[in-house]
Amino acid sequence: MKEIKIGLLGFGTIGAGVVKLLASNSALLTEKTGTRISLKSIVDLDITTDRGVNTEGIILTRTAEEVLTDPEISVIIELIGGYEPARSFVLKAISHGKHVVTANKALLAVHGEEIYAAAKANGVEVLFEAAVGGGIPVLSAIKGNLAGNRFSTVLGIVNGTCNYILTRMTHDGADFSEVLKSAQELGYAEADPTFDIEGVDTAHKLCLLLSLCFGTKIDLKDIYSEGITSISSEDVDFAKSFGYRIKLLAIGKMDDGQIEARVHPTMIPIDYPLADVHGVFNAIRLTGDFIGPVMFYGRGAGMDATASAVVGDVIDLSRSMGAGISRRCAPLGYLDEKVSTLTIKPMGEIVSKYYIRFQALDRPGVLARIAGALGASGISIASMLQSARSASEVVPIVIMTHEARESDMRRALAEIDTYEVIRGKSTFIRIEDNLE
């Protein structure tokens, strides 16, 4: 029987999941691929800690070099994470003719172009289903069966930490910092949660989704990214009263040859399937010119679900290698030479509906001034809510706008914030409620 030998870089949680899956479903993999898929070597700095999985017969080593150059190994699974040494290891593996499977969105979002070029030059594949949405097979679908479509929109809830926090804030009425703390205790948020809660991780994933959907290089710096740290329980409650939920969305849209690429808290109608994606679950919703809207939902993280995606990529490679070919599909699903460099629309030019919350003294004429300033910037009001009255204290005024240009909206807010009846900086949340 044909045999494919694998080298695994990084023996953390997901690495242990991969070891477990390859062992427990070994016979199944052979029934499906006709090849024996065996893990030959694992590279990690820590080769002594027990990960609770059987490593009998597997070489554990601290030295990546011997694995990256091992002529018996044809597939390298990279689960180290981060930029270095992951980048150097991946490039070395490729230069030695090895296929690469990785879950490393940060690496590909920043160094993808270099890695894809190396893969092309060496005739190998780079697969990364596990990098977006954990176990959800959305990238394979975009590259594969949905590839006949021109996509117009991709929306994703792709960060479990943020979605867990927002879900708890919505269901329990709790405050951000309170929920973050309990998420950290439960292991749903890192000790340093910056990457997740500031939207950086989501931006990395959006970068990959955009590359696949639109066949384009994306400069990560061009993706507008705003986290969930400024969402208050007050905003969550107001959202509810208008029939919305707040989600951190990765948003990509094709607009006249330009791409919208943005990550920010977003209000979506309560009856959208995306609004029902709770806790650490992820979902990605695409719209294609033929498929229409299509949504994928599942576990966005975790040892087992992510291992499913990693091994799924290995199965894909095994079938091609079993049939005698080394490279069947380029990393982005487009021929490498057809990958374009589309422009990302400046954030000021996007058009959206907005939820705006002002903190104002409850004086006669305040609303008229706010409405006047919005109107002067061409922003029309869809609805308005002033929830409590209090002559001496600051009250929230909430305004839902019709579609407006972001730059107009920001200019109006900057002006309004100078009024002496306005206290503190006004906040706003973009609304997506016009999906096909």
Next chain:
Amino acid sequence: MKEIKIGLLGFGTIGAGVVKLLASNSALLTEKTGTRISLKSIVDLDITTDRGVNTEGIILTRTAEEVLTDPEISVIIELIGGYEPARSFVLKAISHGKHVVTANKALLAVHGEEIYAAAKANGVEVLFEAAVGGGIPVLSAIKGNLAGNRFSTVLGIVNGTCNYILTRMTHDGADFSEVLKSAQELGYAEADPTFDIEGVDTAHKLCLLLSLCFGTKIDLKDIYSEGITSISSEDVDFAKSFGYRIKLLAIGKMDDGQIEARVHPTMIPIDYPLADVHGVFNAIRLTGDFIGPVMFYGRGAGMDATASAVVGDVIDLSRSMGAGISRRCAPLGYLDEKVSTLTIKPMGEIVSKYYIRFQALDRPGVLARIAGALGASGISIASMLQSARSASEVVPIVIMTHEARESDMRRALAEIDTYEVIRGKSTFIRIEDNLE
């Protein structure tokens, strides 16, 4: 540039969608596959009616023979539907070394084994993403990136006609026959809707899902199938009051080496994502040992969405052919010789919770007798509802049970139905509310 020539059998709605997609996204397909995918011939009995798509340069013919044996054509798309002549045409195409892409669930559910064997013997592939869930790329996912999983459960809302009817009954409180009539007027139901509303179409699709999930032959006759014709608006209302919605589900479960394979109206909790699949949309929810639960949602029918799936299969073939191989994956994702013949569990042996509705005269002691009969069959009651009192008239009594064996439940009902205080045949609906 490499070129792949296609023959299309059947120029109905979906056929027209395929012609439209291949024309409008032709350049995109080449950017993604490196091959020119061109439609050489279309076979249909009617070659004169204008389908609103451009057929310039395409041969239209009434004679399948010349297309099935055309040495230039390497892929046949079969969209005739039904058993014959689809079966003969597909077998002939295969015997001439052509790959087959089809949307024909009825054909594969009944003649799959013969067709897959022929494909193996001739070294070609048979792909059928469009046969289940319209455009939703669920079969590719099961065969592809999720293939590392052992699946335990598959649940599907895969018939748009039934889902449209049940959705309307739920939202409008309308009766089955009334909604069916308007569905027919809107084109959401056929003039003869039997195949859809009796669950036959859903059973065909379940058959394919089971084959792929479990790598097994399935005898369509062994799939229990019950349609939605006996669902009353009363049942829909009671479901609501208990926090459930009624959906026609295709249910497959792996249970100790035996398979549960059943199609029937099912109550699912209102907060399950499947409960939010409305109208003609479809969704399929799988549970795998590593991925956990994963759900796919999208358009289950229609010209464009189904064409997306058909062309997606053609893209898959093009990539393999472009790389120089003719057969990369067997039809079910398992090596042909590894496809097993698992036993389907007899319906009497399944275990489920039940909703039961009795029509009873409102006399003292009725409930005690019903409860006694259920108890004697080992069925325990979870909750009970008797909505209206009326000394002379028949009132509904609704009982929700804990888990019980189907045979026990049916035996108890048969006995209860003999009581003279019971009027008419009691009805029951199975409940799925214990999903991981």
